[in-house]
Amino acid sequence: MRNSFLPILPRRRMLLAATGLLAAPPAIPSAAAQANWPTRPVRLVVPFAAGGATDISSRIVAQKLSEVLGQPMVIENRPGAGGTVGVDTVAKAAPDGYTFAFSGLSTTALAMGLYRNMPYDPVKDLVPVAPTVLVPIGIAVRKELGVSTLQEFIAHLKANPGKLSYGSAGNGSSGHISCVGFLQQTGTQAVHVPYRGSGPVFNDLLAGVIDFTADAPGLIKPHVDSGALVALVMATPERSSLLPDVPTSAEAGLPGYRAYSWFGLFAPAGTPQGIVDRLAAATETVLTDPSVAQKLSGDLGLPPMTGYTPARFSVFLREEIEYWVPLVRASGARAD
Template sequence: MNTTRRRLLGAAAALTATPAFTPASAQGWAPTRPIRFVVPFAAGGATDVVARVLAERMGERLGQPVVVENRAGSGGNIGVENVVRAPADGSVILMGTTGTLTINQHLYPSMGFDPAKDLAPISMAFATDHVLIVNPNVPAHTAQQFLAWLRANPGKASFGSAGAGSSTHMVAELFRAAAGVEVTHVPYRGSAPALNDTVAGNVQFMLDQLPSAIGQIQGERVRALATTGPKRTSQLPNVPTMAEIGLPKAEATSWGAVMAPHGTPAPAIARLNAVLKEALADPKIQERLTAAGADAVSSSPEELQRKIAQEIETWGAVVRDARITVN
């Protein structure tokens, strides 16, 4: 995965160029009714947490409520398809993720839509580390102890995820391969129910996104053993990284981006991009995202389009190499 990691962070060829979006064009559009902000996962997960922080500020700036709507299922495909089929007039947007925008098409050959073609990029929104958490009943207080326990009990431990092919599944597969352990995957309809079952002990561990897990970690309902980013997070300064525990190939980050249906007018894309950039540059918003375990990240539509194109290719290779399938 070292090569894959470098490719994820490097430059890549762009898809067909999109029209330029300028501040001037942004001034020519304003919503005339509330905007639906679709989150393709259950409420309470990392994607949902960030979407709700941004929706509040966007509504203030746009003069219309931005209402978060959770539409979970099929690894996020149900929510994405809802946006793909929605009117392309700026009234519906999506909080897309690494999984829904770049991985699912390699797992679901009959989705009936193509995220790269049927959605229009607006802006990046956030990036976040994942964190290895275990139920407190697991007999391990450090990552090294946990690895030793897994290796001594092959096939007995299970981990939860937001669904087959989700980022919480993919990152856990990287961990499994890097650690050389045998564990069982248990998919859920979103990261929140998977986290709940980790807390309950129905699964032993999870590699959840930090925003959704941080509350349970701080409440000592789960134990954090390692994070997946390139450096320690300020939220958990005493928790080592995967590289620090000897698993550099398990390093990974997830991200979220705001999208609209393909064909959404350029002035609407430009206005939404400008509002998002303003929100993500606000120290108060950044503080709220940091408190939730996420880093604010904005981009132009063109930059986001290039990123999506790159990661479609990269994660496709990961899916094939790991032979990941969905039922």
């Protein structure tokens, strides 16, 4: 269900390709085909490189979905442009129930605020099926910086304006905007280095190429445990069960700073409602499975978002767009 710190606010897909002649619209599966769906492997596009929170959680969900639905759910990583490249391939795919995206905050609401020309419309070109996980976000720095608290890090940034760098999973990703918000709130400066996914970010952070990042606790924890990184803050009202010694924003002296992301399954617009409903029900079955919940929440620190119908997920998406787009635009951050 919606976690307590998520904002609660008030309230073309079918453009025909012009190639001299109007292309015929994609065929919609018959009622019988919908009832028997799926009858072959289903492609699930992850719009980031392997190794990040999106990829890891998606593979856990996909593996169990394969068991529930009786067909392979095949993950395809298609990174680029903050995740919009991969999601765009799904937005333009045939709505036959065999291509879906693991989209999320960064490729919907954040992207709408960052990009002047989005290749797809998250509301018109995609159908929300079901959310999967909530992603709390924390800030971690390389140990060699010699800081152990958030306030020490802020002082270090102020003493070295524009000299430090941070990595994110791409322009417009939740990690990018989380760092932008942090720098603005603290009146500090740093250089953004975009990557194609969180995996490469941590590789360079450990190698000393960049100085800090903002990401999920499950990705930060192994490097904190090894002593290579120092986690300074979790930008949530409560501490992470994976990093219980890391203070919240309020405890670290930066009240009001919060950052999170979320992921979910989306279909191309025009996908039959029967298929959408069946995948949504299967996803709810997966997320409420104790073994899956343990892997996501207990092992990765990513609480499953359960209790959503496609209709409720659609409302949630619109709320997120209404909340985040003005904030991103006000920040001045741009990704193109």
